Amino acid sequence: MQLTSSFKLVFLKQMLRGFLLSDASSNSMSFHERKNAIKLSADAAIAFARGRTRWSQGLITNLSKNEKNKEILKSLLGREYDNLRKPCGNSLKIPRSKKILRRCLRMCSRRKKAGRAQHICKSILAKALAKKRIQVLKKLVPGGESMDGFSLLDETLDYAMSLKAQVDVMRRLLKTSKASLNIK
Amino acid sequence: MSGMEKERFFVGNWQLADAGLPLGVNSSSGADQLPNSFVNLGWEHAMRQNSHAHIESALSSLVSSPSFNAPAGNDSVVIRELIGRLGSICNSGDASPSSRYHSPRASYYSTPLNSPPKLNISGADHQQQGMLVNPTADAQFELFAESAASKLGFAEAGKLSRVSSSQSLAAPSGKEVTVSDAVMEMPKFGRGRVSKWPPPEASSASGKLPAVVAENNGRKRKAAPKGKGKASPSSSLAMDPPPKEGNPDSKRRKQAEASAADRSPTVSKPKTEQNSSDDGQKPTENDNANPPEPPKDYIHVRARRGQATDGHSLAERVRREKISERMKLLQDLVPGCNKVTGKAVMLDEIINYIQSLQRQVEFLSMKLATLNPQLEFNMVCLLPKDMHQADVPLPQQVFPLDTATSPFSFAQQSLKIAETNRFNTHAAKNQLDSSIQLPPIVGLTDATNYLGNSDKDDLWYVIQTGFARSQEAPFSPQTLRAE
Numbered sequence: 001m002q003l004t005s006s007f008k009l010v011f012l013k014q015m016l017r018g019f020l021l022s023d024a025s026s027n028s029m030s031f032h033e034r035k036n037a038i039k040l041s042a043d044a045a046i047a048f049a050r051g052r053t054r055w056s057q058g059l060i061t062n063l064s065k066n067e068k069n070k071e072i073l074k075s076l077l078g079r080e081y082d083n084l085r086k087p088c089g090n091s092l093k094i095p096r097s098k099k100i101l102r103r104c105l106r107m108c109s110r111r112k113k114a115g116r117a118q119h120i121c122k123s124i125l126a127k128a129l130a131k132k133r134i135q136v137l138k139k140l141v142p143g144g145e146s147m148d149g150f151s152l153l154d155e156t157l158d159y160a161m162s163l164k165a166q167v168d169v170m171r172r173l174l175k176t177s178k179a180s181l182n183i184k
Numbered sequence: 185m186s187g188m189e190k191e192r193f194f195v196g197n198w199q200l201a202d203a204g205l206p207l208g209v210n211s212s213s214g215a216d217q218l219p220n221s222f223v224n225l226g227w228e229h230a231m232r233q234n235s236h237a238h239i240e241s242a243l244s245s246l247v248s249s250p251s252f253n254a255p256a257g258n259d260s261v262v263i264r265e266l267i268g269r270l271g272s273i274c275n276s277g278d279a280s281p282s283s284r285y286h287s288p289r290a291s292y293y294s295t296p297l298n299s300p301p302k303l304n305i306s307g308a309d310h311q312q313q314g315m316l317v318n319p320t321a322d323a324q325f326e327l328f329a330e331s332a333a334s335k336l337g338f339a340e341a342g343k344l345s346r347v348s349s350s351q352s353l354a355a356p357s358g359k360e361v362t363v364s365d366a367v368m369e370m371p372k373f374g375r376g377r378v379s380k381w382p383p384p385e386a387s388s389a390s391g392k393l394p395a396v397v398a399e400n401n402g403r404k405r406k407a408a409p410k411g412k413g414k415a416s417p418s419s420s421l422a423m424d425p426p427p428k429e430g431n432p433d434s435k436r437r438k439q440a441e442a443s444a445a446d447r448s449p450t451v452s453k454p455k456t457e458q459n460s461s462d463d464g465q466k467p468t469e470n471d472n473a474n475p476p477e478p479p480k481d482y483i484h485v486r487a488r489r490g491q492a493t494d495g496h497s498l499a500e501r502v503r504r505e506k507i508s509e510r511m512k513l514l515q516d517l518v519p520g521c522n523k524v525t526g527k528a529v530m531l532d533e534i535i536n537y538i539q540s541l542q543r544q545v546e547f548l549s550m551k552l553a554t555l556n557p558q559l560e561f562n563m564v565c566l567l568p569k570d571m572h573q574a575d576v577p578l579p580q581q582v583f584p585l586d587t588a589t590s591p592f593s594f595a596q597q598s599l600k601i602a603e604t605n606r607f608n609t610h611a612a613k614n615q616l617d618s619s620i621q622l623p624p625i626v627g628l629t630d631a632t633n634y635l636g637n638s639d640k641d642d643l644w645y646v647i648q649t650g651f652a653r654s655q656e657a658p659f660s661p662q663t664l665r666a667e
Contacts, residue, residue: 031553034553035549035550035552038549039546039549129528130528133532133535137534140535140542150506150510153507153510153511153514157513157514160517166541170545170552171548173552174555177552
């Protein structure tokens with residue numbers, strides 16, 4: 001499973017490299033800049049450690065939208081940068097037309113079905129609720145817009161586990177550095 | 185090299201520490217004890233062989249210490265719920281002691297569903313019933329192992345789970361081995377990680393059978409992805425394309441078995457015996473023939489009794505089953521989701537969970553940013569790479585080490601090094617940064633590619649000293665006396 005220590009170790013290593021690269025430790029940056037740099041390193045590191053998944057690609061793509069971050073990401077990830085970034089490039093355009101088509105069909109079928117028995121209406125309502133939530137989920141998971149229902153759930157699972165590992169490692173790092181500070 | 189110097193340190197330290205602190209390796213009695221224990225364990229192993237496995241286990245104990253995890257009890261509750269659900273599906277299967285390949289697996293799997301006395305019975309009707317149920321239990325087992333495997337993109341899970349079950353088959357008494365497996369896996373339960381796979385055989389404790397095997401079966405499901413997860417990060421990139429191809433196939437086979445499994449509870453028994461024994465045997469025999477490969481190329485879905493055999497509704501059912509599987513997995517992941525049923529509410533919980541995790545990351549990065557001005561991270565990063573620069577102070581500090589009685593004096597030494605480095609850094613920050621930026625990065629990548637272990641050792645050592653420091657408060661009087 002992902003929550004192995006080697007996964008966490010890889011993540012930690014990459015994150016620390018990112019700190020170095022983005023010069024997160026310098027005093028010259030403001031607090032917000034530093035925080036963003038740290039977050040960038042952490043996100044890039046978790047995407048790197050996970051390997052090639054849809055959400056990691058989406059994450060790197062989102063992060064690269066900012067020009068400043070691109071340089072850092074490139075040097076941090078090295079050759080992985082291209083691997084993690086490419087496939088997501090054009091994938092947004094196709095689903096849009098697909099979405100419109102789906103929506104039209106759904107509306108038509110819904111109108112037809114609405115005249116039938118009660119339980120069908122309830123199921124439609126339940127489906128609508130689920131659809132809304134799936135939309136929210138799509139926004140949450142990076143790169144989620146271009147995924148259909150099943151793969152979205154897969155990616156959510158994956159992403160949630162990686163997030164958990166990320167939080168865990170960052171917390172430990174924080175505790176470590178705090179402790180070493182306090183001793184002095 | 186830095187490695188050798190470290191080893192010299194370890195030698196001096198370890199001999200003294202051995203007399204000093206009799207801490208258990210696997211103590212989990214508290215956060216205090218845990219770093220001590222793994223520090224001891226880690227150092228002696230690092231001194232001896234620098235083997236990856238030992239360090240990884242030490243680091244894994246660090247990384248998964250109970251002080252940070254959600255309470256382990258939570259996990260066991262989750263697992264028990266899962267078992268309960270599976271039990272309701274599998275409908276009290278019997279463990280038939282037939283010599284078929286998959287039957288020990290089924291017995292392994294379905295033992296929590298039986299009371300212990302039943303396990304030894306092998307009457308004819310039981311056997312037949314066992315035949316009936318074996319495919320379903322087996323199918324369910326396959327289902328979960330494969331689904332977990334496919335979810336996480338590792339196709340090896342199937343192999344691993346079968347390897348372990350074949351080991352259980354190989355043992356003289358299948359029941360003994362399953363219990364021993366469970367007993368072996370129990371101590372690791374709270375860790376959330378199986379460090380040995382497959383578990384070694386040992387003498388059984390049949391009294392603990394129901395509870396232990398219940399946990400074990402839950403572990404079986406989770407251990408399958410974990411076992412292969414160990415191998416994965418090293419080659420995750422290489423592995424991702426093949427498992428993705430394996431996924432559709434494994435999913436299809438799973439569907440076939442799911443449909444076979446679904447059928448049996450809904451149809452009456454005399455009818456089902458024939459059907460399921462026929463159809464249940466096919467997937468399982470195919471499993472026997474070529475375990476890692478799916479036997480079919482397309483989906484075999486059988487219509488349920490009383491349902492439309494329409495192509496559309498079949499596809500709908502397949503789709504719904506896929507979604508429900510994944511929802512189940514997600515349920516196990518998201519804490520506190522077991523009692524919730526229904527897609528919409530589950531999705532709500534998942535959304536909340538992911539949002540909370542994202543917020544936590546933000547918050548933690550903020551906190552790390554507040555710490556940063558003290559250049560802690562520079563120290564943490566620079567320390568392994570600066571060992572060669574800190575050659576001069578190191579020999580001087582070897583001597584006080586001989587008189588140290590606490591292993592944590594070593595940590596203190598390392599932090600002294602860190603401080604001297606810090607002063608250097610303050611003095612010539614720009615110069616150091618520019619000179620260090622390139623070499624450490626290159627060094628890190630080189631070390632990663634070429635000397636994988638040593639880099640991990642360094643980082644691990646650094647983290648460990650940090651933790652050692654955090655736990656040093658009780659030992660500080662000793663170290664002060666030592667110096």
